[in-house]
Amino acid sequence: MKLKIIVPIITKLFEAETEKEVKQFLSPGTEIDVECIPYGSASIESAYDEAACAPGILHLAENAQKQGFDGVFIDCMGDPALAAARERLEIPVVGPGRTSILFAADLSHRFSVITVLESVVVLLENLAYEAGVGKKLASIRWVNIPVLELGDRSKLMNALVEESEKALCKDQAHALILGCTGMMGVADELSAELFKRGHRVPLIYPVSTALAYLEALVNLKLAQSKKTYQFPSNKERNLWERLGS
Amino acid sequence: MKLKIIVPIITKLFEAETEKEVKQFLSPGTEIDVECIPYGSASIESAYDEAACAPGILHLAENAQKQGFDGVFIDCMGDPALAAARERLEIPVVGPGRTSILFAADLSHRFSVITVLESVVVLLENLAYEAGVGKKLASIRWVNIPVLELGDRSKLMNALVEESEKALCKDQAHALILGCTGMMGVADELSAELFKRGHRVPLIYPVSTALAYLEALVNLKLAQSKKTYQFPSNKERNLWERLGS
Amino acid sequence: MKLKIIVPIITKLFEAETEKEVKQFLSPGTEIDVECIPYGSASIESAYDEAACAPGILHLAENAQKQGFDGVFIDCMGDPALAAARERLEIPVVGPGRTSILFAADLSHRFSVITVLESVVVLLENLAYEAGVGKKLASIRWVNIPVLELGDRSKLMNALVEESEKALCKDQAHALILGCTGMMGVADELSAELFKRGHRVPLIYPVSTALAYLEALVNLKLAQSKKTYQFPSNKERNLWERLGS
Amino acid sequence: MKLKIIVPIITKLFEAETEKEVKQFLSPGTEIDVECIPYGSASIESAYDEAACAPGILHLAENAQKQGFDGVFIDCMGDPALAAARERLEIPVVGPGRTSILFAADLSHRFSVITVLESVVVLLENLAYEAGVGKKLASIRWVNIPVLELGDRSKLMNALVEESEKALCKDQAHALILGCTGMMGVADELSAELFKRGHRVPLIYPVSTALAYLEALVNLKLAQSKKTYQFPSNKERNLWERLGS
Amino acid sequence: MKLKIIVPIITKLFEAETEKEVKQFLSPGTEIDVECIPYGSASIESAYDEAACAPGILHLAENAQKQGFDGVFIDCMGDPALAAARERLEIPVVGPGRTSILFAADLSHRFSVITVLESVVVLLENLAYEAGVGKKLASIRWVNIPVLELGDRSKLMNALVEESEKALCKDQAHALILGCTGMMGVADELSAELFKRGHRVPLIYPVSTALAYLEALVNLKLAQSKKTYQFPSNKERNLWERLGS
Amino acid sequence: MKLKIIVPIITKLFEAETEKEVKQFLSPGTEIDVECIPYGSASIESAYDEAACAPGILHLAENAQKQGFDGVFIDCMGDPALAAARERLEIPVVGPGRTSILFAADLSHRFSVITVLESVVVLLENLAYEAGVGKKLASIRWVNIPVLELGDRSKLMNALVEESEKALCKDQAHALILGCTGMMGVADELSAELFKRGHRVPLIYPVSTALAYLEALVNLKLAQSKKTYQFPSNKERNLWERLGS
The missing domain is CATH 3.40.50.12500 (Rossmann fold)
Structure with missing residues (x-):
């Protein structure tokens, strides 16, 4: 199983530290990719920070599904952009x-x-x-x-x-x-x-709890309800092209 | 009193229609400025759309406070970015x-x-x-x-x-x-x-209800609690400069 | 707009003080009439006081509608007789x-x-x-x-x-x-x-908040739901004639 | 044990019918007095009716305590004036x-x-x-x-x-x-x-349920909490003298 | 009226003391039988104790109905086995x-x-x-x-x-x-x-409260809803024969 | 990891079927033991059945901990005896x-x-x-x-x-x-x-969900709170010896 760990802030040094931390908790056979977002806030401590980080989280989450990951973990306690990512993806998205x-x-x-x-x-x-x-x-x-x-x-x-x-x-x-x-x-x-x-x-x-839970969901072939988190309809959206991503 | 009406989508033609609509409900002495956001979604019908539109809403809201507006109205029923804008501003921010x-x-x-x-x-x-x-x-x-x-x-x-x-x-x-x-x-x-x-x-x-409510708040000198909506602390945030705004 | 302010106690000296207080908060064009109730309690500090003051409140509220007032404000934090007055009247009745x-x-x-x-x-x-x-x-x-x-x-x-x-x-x-x-x-x-x-x-x-709210309701042509607050059916009621009103 | 049954409407013919009905349910040794209120509504079908009947209910309830009754039953499903009567009295007051x-x-x-x-x-x-x-x-x-x-x-x-x-x-x-x-x-x-x-x-x-409950309370020496239903403080109240009672 | 008081623990000396205590609260005409359970715990201070005492409670409760009692009182504040007994019996079962x-x-x-x-x-x-x-x-x-x-x-x-x-x-x-x-x-x-x-x-x-309540239920001919507490269907159950009861 | 699967009914033929079912869902390295209870009901369809099966469930659960199992799964949707077993044991106990x-x-x-x-x-x-x-x-x-x-x-x-x-x-x-x-x-x-x-x-x-969850708990070294599910104190309990277990 391949899981994407999104570190939903722009402070790059959290990437290596998170990877080291997370590796202790993985089941044998689980591979991960840990990545910080390219644009957003240095840390998340407000709804304002969550709004600033959401576009980057969604960008990474969409790529993860395209690249064949089996699940996505948004590594922040406030679960920023969780509902939006669950709408956009079919693979399970989990927040701690x-x-x-x-x-x-x-x-x-x-x-x-x-x-x-x-x-x-x-x-x-x-x-x-x-x-x-x-x-x-x-x-x-x-x-x-x-x-x-x-x-x-x-x-x-x-x-x-x-x-x-x-x-x-x-x-x-x-x-x-x-x-x-x-x-x-x-x-x-x-x-x-x-x-x-x-x-x-x-x-x-x-962190360990949500990862174990995500592994369980993937094994159980369970994911978010597409009735609760319906696919966003197609329409013009110019945010990400403005962001150059 | 000067109120900022943010039309939180990128579909420009809503701007004029909203202005026309809104003008019927204003008290004498209330001035408004109606503006669509520069980047986001064509309409808001999901949490994904809300996340895409939040940066533009916050950009306009921050400008409105700097420009001396007395209150901000985010003109969408889902109240997108309302909590974030209430954190960032001191003037009242209202959602329908x-x-x-x-x-x-x-x-x-x-x-x-x-x-x-x-x-x-x-x-x-x-x-x-x-x-x-x-x-x-x-x-x-x-x-x-x-x-x-x-x-x-x-x-x-x-x-x-x-x-x-x-x-x-x-x-x-x-x-x-x-x-x-x-x-x-x-x-x-x-x-x-x-x-x-x-x-x-x-x-x-x-629309009319939230405008009347916003006028009342301005008259009563009331605004969102800064205990609930605390000012976001200063830190690096690179989203808006990437967006060129 | 003409609003009736019912001071729902029998202590007459609150009438003038309330009028003075209230006048600061009115929008231009709003006229008010402030009146104490003729029978009830000297102040409201219990459900017993509320019951004692309700007949007087309802008497003034009904008169206010007959006299063409646009809205009624019952000036006591416990909202005494609010539901009963909302049933009896069609114009908006508001409690602080x-x-x-x-x-x-x-x-x-x-x-x-x-x-x-x-x-x-x-x-x-x-x-x-x-x-x-x-x-x-x-x-x-x-x-x-x-x-x-x-x-x-x-x-x-x-x-x-x-x-x-x-x-x-x-x-x-x-x-x-x-x-x-x-x-x-x-x-x-x-x-x-x-x-x-x-x-x-x-x-x-x-006081100021409820007045601003009542003005908003009148401007918005909104009033209490007559499904929630249904008109009391006609029947014998001998209380008010006993009270000589 | 002596219980007061207040029929909280002015329709006199309910008095006899209620007395007949109620007598079937009494324990041996329980005496009752059934009485309609002297002023109020013909029946209770709204908050407005409840407000109109409350003064009469309270008048009878206060008399009942003075006359040595052990408990009061307000015989209407809406429990009109229950909180007010519980405040005013020490003996248990019960609503169906x-x-x-x-x-x-x-x-x-x-x-x-x-x-x-x-x-x-x-x-x-x-x-x-x-x-x-x-x-x-x-x-x-x-x-x-x-x-x-x-x-x-x-x-x-x-x-x-x-x-x-x-x-x-x-x-x-x-x-x-x-x-x-x-x-x-x-x-x-x-x-x-x-x-x-x-x-x-x-x-x-x-009716039978609330009477059995009231008998139980009297036997158990239980009554309403005087912390929840605090005694109304002494003050001028001119309602009942206006009503001639 | 004949009521069964189940003391739902195996500590025999509570039997006499409970009987003495309970007798003070009974209405004239109410007879009781007080009995400890034959197998279970010495006292109830956990869900584990409740599980250990439930079979004994149910054994006595079923016997009580067969023997013609009018109601059952399970004399423990945690209401152990109350739902199970209410399912099994038609006569009212009450917990304190x-x-x-x-x-x-x-x-x-x-x-x-x-x-x-x-x-x-x-x-x-x-x-x-x-x-x-x-x-x-x-x-x-x-x-x-x-x-x-x-x-x-x-x-x-x-x-x-x-x-x-x-x-x-x-x-x-x-x-x-x-x-x-x-x-x-x-x-x-x-x-x-x-x-x-x-x-x-x-x-x-x-204790006195629940007894008074049970007497009221019997007098009112009320008992637990057989829709909420449906009769357990017939099937093999070997617990009680193993217990020799 | 060794998990105990308690089939909390006395119908023996569920044992083999459950074992076959359950084996599909286990992670590599997880061993299980599936066992029906020795005394109780043929199936669980009421609170009465749950009470009849609880002693057998607790008997197997206690043995499982003594025998060194890492976790216990009570295989019935009503979670019978879950709270009692969680009190008695330190290893995690899970209900579906x-x-x-x-x-x-x-x-x-x-x-x-x-x-x-x-x-x-x-x-x-x-x-x-x-x-x-x-x-x-x-x-x-x-x-x-x-x-x-x-x-x-x-x-x-x-x-x-x-x-x-x-x-x-x-x-x-x-x-x-x-x-x-x-x-x-x-x-x-x-x-x-x-x-x-x-x-x-x-x-x-x-079944699969609760097993995956139990594996996660064991891996995370998490178990039920001993503040919520406190150890039952030592005292005389004669149920299980009467049951010959």
């Missing part, structure tokens, strides 16, 4: 936001998301309601670190532990979701730390 | 979808929307839930006429009457919303026809 | 509770109401659910000052600032509604104070 | 609407109400949501017979059977509620007829 | 969880349950949602005392007072439910203590 | 009901389940609400064929096509779930038939 929220809804009665900034809280809350499981959301908390500064691991880890504790003790969450796909390489350590503190709750890392 | 749904929620117990195609039903349903009044939605029906073919008035009128009857009698709607801003010049006739058939229900025409 | 809640639902993701006493919290919460947007309610807080003691402005302002801070910081409200129409002349000062403290959120003053 | 809806919610997964006229559907639907069990409502249907014409038993019975069949077969109701307390003396016959047609579902007759 | 939740939904706007251990919170929350009134749940709190240690009355009373205070003041509950039927003989004292502290809220004791 | 509902919630806006008999509709509806996605349920339909008669493939296929058409056209479902794990070997044919009729919607076969 929706996926991890649905896994959490199965594994627990109530869950929290720990994300980067307050500015994305409403986006993620709407996403949970649109997925259909908003009422299982205990809280959305944030570490107050912008995406491009997540590289400071010890700062990130401290903030994640602090917000996780609040989610579990104050908001009565029964499961946790790492709320940004840029929080790479910290899930195992955070999980161990929470276990040490007596919390036996699932910690869902959206 | 959200607005007409909230007026209908006040004036009735339950309402229906009559839109163009089945492909936009999910978009409008999500919009109603996100606005917060999804549970008052009796149904979303469609006339099965694409936006660019709405010019055939008698075909449109027949289909509108038929679907309105079904909404009122079968779905028990108590109010109706015309579900596409391209359904210009038919509201009064449809209203009269429904009255003749014994239906005393409000028919909400989203 | 429902209206400000729907404006807040558009402008923000989640909002709080700051009202007078704990005794009205349930009334307002039910009103929000009946309007259809209950799930966007962050909280209802109260300043613990009875309606007839709202005249002490500095006490009121201090309490409003304190409860607003709690709504914004503890309850995560993104917009605020002044929860009693008797909180006159404080909106601008409160708004400025909150801005000074770093909160960029809409503060909705229900 | 709320009560029968909650019994139905226990005994079935989903239920329908068969009421008199379309004009009360919204009132009953709001009542179910306010009671908290709106999502278990399969439908509200009506026999299209005004309250004062319910005396034609065979017409009523035919219409009840027809609407019950639709509720059970089309709306998938699992239990039925007779939606008007004026539908006296038909429950047993309707129940038998439905059983004969193969429907083994509870038919809830609101 | 569902019943007390519905009484609380009528008497108040929002209520809390004070139960034994954190491990049953999810069970009770699901039960409230399935009953249909989940949105009226203010909170579920627990005293952190296992069922079999509830005998220490002063420890229990202290913990109940503490958690009740939190429910009323922090969670804004307007009514309270004792969340375990093993909390015998404390309701009156707790009620008095809360009254002394200024709280005028109903305290619902599920 | 919850799983297929959550997959459908991701892939579509609204979905229907086609099950065997009307008697399980309420069980499945409650399951969907408890999973958290009840509002995405378009309908639950049934073929009216008992589990033990599903062997007549052509009868089953005809009924499935008919009910699927109704779900898609009348109930506006956008995805379908086969609502009984006994509907073996028909998914591909049904899918092809629906495609031929112009429906491009996902058809979710719960």
Whole structure:
């Protein structure tokens, strides 16, 4: 199986890091291609960023289907352009936001998301309601670190532990979701730390979870409903030619 | 008061028609500027179209604020790029979808929307839930006429009457919303026809309604919450320079 | 346009003050008539008060339609007798509770109401659910000052600032509604104070908001659905003749 | 135990009929007093009627508590003035609407109400949501017979059977509620007829159900929460003296 | 009327204590038979315990109907095997969880349950949602005392007072439910203590409440809907013969 | 990875058939053991059957963990004993009901389940609400064929096509779930038939879907939250020794 991983931002250095991260989680026989978008925002922290990145995501997604990929993964927790890509393609398109929220809804009665900034809280809350499981959301908390500064691991880890504790003790969450796909390489350590503190709750890392889910969909020959995500009709669209793509 | 009307599609001939239509509803003292977007889709009938049109909408919206407009109206029922534009601007930004749904929620117990195609039903349903009044939605029906073919008035009128009857009698709607801003010049006739058939229900025409609402917001000095729609942080974004704007 | 403002309590001195307050918000060309009810309660702080004031409200509302008014505004946050008046009349009848809640639902993701006493919290919460947007309610807080003691402005302002801070910081409200129409002349000062403290959120003053909304309805030729608010059938009713009206 | 049955309309002949009806359902040791209100409407079929009848209901309810009654039953499916009376009194006040809806919610997964006229559907639907069990409502249907014409038993019975069949077969109701307390003396016959047609579902007759519930509350020493239904504060109220009561 | 009280655990000494407790609440003319189950768990504090006790509950319930009882009461707050017993029997089967939740939904706007251990919170929350009134749940709190240690009355009373205070003041509950039927003989004292502290809220004791409700159902000739709780079809079932019953 | 497949009924011949069915869906490296329960019901079509089968399911599930299995799959659409087994075990326990509902919630806006008999509709509806996605349920339909008669493939296929058409056209479902794990070997044919009729919607076969999901959980080292599904405390339980297991 060949999967396309779209890193939906223009910050090129996330490409290699994501590839390294993602390779740990693949089943034998799964090949991937990881690619940043050519035009958009340096990171996604608002609906404005999502709008700026959507054309690039759709461009890569359409190419992926033409090139024979079996599925597409849009590697950002806000699931930018997910509905649009699902309309345009027949192969399954998966986002980590929706996926991890649905896994959490199965594994627990109530869950929290720990994300980067307050500015994305409403986006993620709407996403949970649109997925259909908003009422299982205990809280959305944030570490107050912008995406491009997540590289400071010890700062990130401290903030994640602090917000996780609040989610579990104050908001009565029964499961946790790492709320940004840029929080790479910290899930195992955070999980161990929470276990040490007596919390036996699932910690869902959206990147590995969504990839496993996409592999499952491809194996099951399942994809998005073309009744929900109907093919866009043919008409004049001059955006991509203006973008030179 | 100066209002910017963004016609969020690239089909230029909607510009003049919209201007003519809109002028009937303005209060004395309100000036408007109507403008189509420079790049995007010929019409909006999918999430894919919305993604294609968002960059152009945001470009015009940002300019409008710089040029001193008092408010922005995005003239499409799906409210494309509304959240992104509300984040980026301080002046009020209004969409006809959200607005007409909230007026209908006040004036009735339950309402229906009559839109163009089945492909936009999910978009409008999500919009109603996100606005917060999804549970008052009796149904979303469609006339099965694409936006660019709405010019055939008698075909449109027949289909509108038929679907309105079904909404009122079968779905028990108590109010109706015309579900596409391209359904210009038919509201009064449809209203009269429904009255003749014994239906005393409000028919909400989203263009006039959203304009009146925007005028009210400007007069009340109200605008979108900057807590919900936080300013996007500064960062590299190369989309618009690639678009040459 | 001629609008009837019903002050739905028997405390006469509210009449002049309301007239003064209201006149600031009217569009050119709008005439008003402000009138207290002849029988009822001195103020409205319970369902019991609402029941006591309803006959007087309906009496004035019916007269207003007979006298050719274009719309009726029932000037109390609990929207007393709103459904009954909407049934009885054809001209639009508007309440500040429902209206400000729907404006807040558009402008923000989640909002709080700051009202007078704990005794009205349930009334307002039910009103929000009946309007259809209950799930966007962050909280209802109260300043613990009875309606007839709202005249002490500095006490009121201090309490409003304190409860607003709690709504914004503890309850995560993104917009605020002044929860009693008797909180006159404080909106601008409160708004400025909150801005000074770093909160960029809409503060909705229900009186001005509902008046602007009523003007919009009259201009749009919209009124309540007569399917939701059906005309009461003719039958013996001896209440008003007993009341000598 | 002494219970006050308020017949909340001014049509005197309902007094004797209600007394006869009600006496069948009382436990040994329960005494009742049945009384029509002195001013209001001839019947209740709208929010307008409810507002007209509320002052009379409250007058009788307050007297009942003073006279030492142990509980009050407001004998109309719309539960008019229930919240107001619960605020004013300490003894339990019960309405057949709320009560029968909650019994139905226990005994079935989903239920329908068969009421008199379309004009009360919204009132009953709001009542179910306010009671908290709106999502278990399969439908509200009506026999299209005004309250004062319910005396034609065979017409009523035919219409009840027809609407019950639709509720059970089309709306998938699992239990039925007779939606008007004026539908006296038909429950047993309707129940038998439905059983004969193969429907083994509870038919809830609101009068007997609410009386049994009120007896239970009195025995259990339970009454409405004074936190939800807070005592109205003392203030000038001139309605009842104008009414000469 | 003859009612069967099933004590759905194998701890025999609860039998006598329950019988003593229950006898206080019966109407004249009601006879009861109290019986522990022959196989299951010593107490119920998990879904696992509920599964272990269900066969014994069903065994006693089926016998009760054969022996001519008029109704069955399953004396545990989690309502174990309630749906299964309602399917199997025609006589009314009642659980204290569902019943007390519905009484609380009528008497108040929002209520809390004070139960034994954190491990049953999810069970009770699901039960409230399935009953249909989940949105009226203010909170579920627990005293952190296992069922079999509830005998220490002063420890229990202290913990109940503490958690009740939190429910009323922090969670804004307007009514309270004792969340375990093993909390015998404390309701009156707790009620008095809360009254002394200024709280005028109903305290619902599920045992007396559910018994009164069951008596009402029998008198009203009402029982569970056989559309919701359909008779299980005949087929091979070898569980009970293996159990030697 | 070693997975335990519990066939939660006592009809032995389902064991071999399930094993054959299941083997098609396994990833390389996954080993399974398929086993019927020793005591319970011949099939599961009611809450009563679920209660009868739960002890056997829990017996096999506990053994599976002791024997070193990596995960447990309870092969019945009603997810019998799922919560109890999740409490008792640490390894992931998965049910096809919850799983297929959550997959459908991701892939579509609204979905229907086609099950065997009307008697399980309420069980499945409650399951969907408890999973958290009840509002995405378009309908639950049934073929009216008992589990033990599903062997007549052509009868089953005809009924499935008919009910699927109704779900898609009348109930506006956008995805379908086969609502009984006994509907073996028909998914591909049904899918092809629906495609031929112009429906491009996902058809979710719960057995393959839940197995793929369980493999994903094991690979991701995820399991049920021990906060939601807390370990049952130690206490006397005499059920299983009575059952001789």
